Amino acid sequence: MSIFKLFKDVKEYNKDKDFNQEVITWAKKGYNKNYLNVISVPYNNSVKFLDIILNLISENKKVLYITNEDIKDIYLLKQIRKDTSFRNYCYFRGNCTNIEEKLLVITNYENANLIEEKFFCVIYDDVSCYSDYGVGDIRNLMYKIKAVKYITYSIESILEKGEVIEIPIKKHNIPITEPRIITTKIDINKEIPYMIYDYMKWFVKSRRKVILYAPDRGKADTIYEYLLGLREEISTNTIRYNDKETRKIQKLLRVKDEPLIIVMDSMNNFHMGVNNLDIVVYFADDERYNYKKLTYICGKVGMEGRFSNSEVIFLANNTTIEMEKAKSITRNFNKLAWERGLINI
Structure with missing residues (x-):
C-alpha cells in the first residue's frame, strides 16, 4: 500500500510542488551536488519537505531531520501522522537502540551530536522555531554527520559552496x-x-x-x-x-x-x-x-x-x-x- 494519503490542505501542498520537484531533482543529481541552502523567512512551515522525505524513503534512503521544536509541536511529524501511513521513523533522544532500523530519524541539535549512523540525506530545519544556535554551530554539526546530501533550511546561507533556493514569503x-x-x-x-x-x-x-x-x-x-x-x-x-x-x-x-x-x-x-x-x-x-x-x-x-x-x-x-x-x-x-x-x- 502506498505511504501517501490524500493531503487535506490541497492548495498549500500544490503551491510547494515546484519547490519539491526542484529539491528532489537536486537530491538525485549525483555525488557532486552535496550541499543545499534553502533560505526562507522565520516560522515558515516545514510541510514542503514532506514530499521530499517520502520520496527519498520510498527508495529506501535514510533521512535525518533535525529541528529544535518541542517534540509535541513538530509540524512535520504531525503531518506524517495525519497525512501518510508511513511509520518507520523514530525521535532520537540520545538513547534509541534501533536507530539503524529506521528510515526517518527526527531529533534536535543537541542529540544530533550523538548520532554516528550514516544517512543518505540530513535536513536541518532552523526556520520552524527560533534557536540560539548560530551559523557556525549548525555548519559544524552538519559536517560532523555522515551523509551524502545536506540541506539547511534557514534565514541565511549556512553550507559553504552549497547551492541556494530562496523562499521569500510564507503562506498567503x-x-x-x-x-x-x-x-x-x-x-x-x-x-x-x-x-x-x-x-x-x-x-x-x-x-x-x-x-x-x-x-x-x-x-x-x-x-x-x-x-x-x-x-x-x-x-x-x-x-x-x-x-x-x-x-x-x-x-x-x-x-x-x-x-x-x-x-x-x-x-x-x-x-x-x-x-x-x-x-x-x-x-x-x-x-x-x-x-x-x-x-x-x-x-x-x-x-x-x-x-x-x-x-x-x-x-x-x-x-x-x-x-x-x-x-x-x-x-x-x-x-x-x-x-x-x-x-x-
Missing part, C-alpha cells in the same frame, strides 16, 4: 514585517520616549494588541511599573507576562477589537496567532539581541493572517550592526518577493 504570500528603528537620547529605563508614547496611544485607539519586549526580567519589570503609572493616559489592559498565565493571555490576544499591552522578557516559544499585533523591542541595542533573534521577532507578527499591517519597532539609544542586519535581511526577503511578483508592497 504575506511579506515579513520590516522593523522601524527608533533611537533616543533619553534613559528608557526611566521614561518612554514621546514618539513611543504617541505610538502606544495610537495602538490603543486602533484597538490593537501590543507586546513590549525587554532583554531581561528586571528591565521588563521596570517597563511594566512605568506603564502602570500611565494607566489614566493609556487606558487599556496592561499585563506582565508569566508562563503560568500563557493560556489566559492567549485568550485575551484573540478577543477582537480589544486593545491589550503585554510586557515580556522571553517570547521564543510564545505563539501569537493574531493579526492586529505590534511589537516594540525595548533596549534593542542590548548585546543579547543578535541579528538572528531580532529577525525572528519580526517573523512573530502576521503569522496567521492573509495580510499583515503590523509594526515592529526597535527602540534603542544607539543603532547596532545587529539591528541593521536584521532590517537588511527582512528588506531583502520582501525585495525578492516583490521582484518575483509574489507580493505588492
Whole structure:
C-alpha cells in the first residue's frame, strides 16, 4: 500500500510542488551536488519537505531531520501522522537502540551530536522555531554527520559552496514585517520616549494588541511599573507576562477589537496567532539581541493572517550592526518577493 494519503490542505501542498520537484531533482543529481541552502523567512512551515522525505524513503534512503521544536509541536511529524501511513521513523533522544532500523530519524541539535549512523540525506530545519544556535554551530554539526546530501533550511546561507533556493514569503504570500528603528537620547529605563508614547496611544485607539519586549526580567519589570503609572493616559489592559498565565493571555490576544499591552522578557516559544499585533523591542541595542533573534521577532507578527499591517519597532539609544542586519535581511526577503511578483508592497 502506498505511504501517501490524500493531503487535506490541497492548495498549500500544490503551491510547494515546484519547490519539491526542484529539491528532489537536486537530491538525485549525483555525488557532486552535496550541499543545499534553502533560505526562507522565520516560522515558515516545514510541510514542503514532506514530499521530499517520502520520496527519498520510498527508495529506501535514510533521512535525518533535525529541528529544535518541542517534540509535541513538530509540524512535520504531525503531518506524517495525519497525512501518510508511513511509520518507520523514530525521535532520537540520545538513547534509541534501533536507530539503524529506521528510515526517518527526527531529533534536535543537541542529540544530533550523538548520532554516528550514516544517512543518505540530513535536513536541518532552523526556520520552524527560533534557536540560539548560530551559523557556525549548525555548519559544524552538519559536517560532523555522515551523509551524502545536506540541506539547511534557514534565514541565511549556512553550507559553504552549497547551492541556494530562496523562499521569500510564507503562506498567503504575506511579506515579513520590516522593523522601524527608533533611537533616543533619553534613559528608557526611566521614561518612554514621546514618539513611543504617541505610538502606544495610537495602538490603543486602533484597538490593537501590543507586546513590549525587554532583554531581561528586571528591565521588563521596570517597563511594566512605568506603564502602570500611565494607566489614566493609556487606558487599556496592561499585563506582565508569566508562563503560568500563557493560556489566559492567549485568550485575551484573540478577543477582537480589544486593545491589550503585554510586557515580556522571553517570547521564543510564545505563539501569537493574531493579526492586529505590534511589537516594540525595548533596549534593542542590548548585546543579547543578535541579528538572528531580532529577525525572528519580526517573523512573530502576521503569522496567521492573509495580510499583515503590523509594526515592529526597535527602540534603542544607539543603532547596532545587529539591528541593521536584521532590517537588511527582512528588506531583502520582501525585495525578492516583490521582484518575483509574489507580493505588492
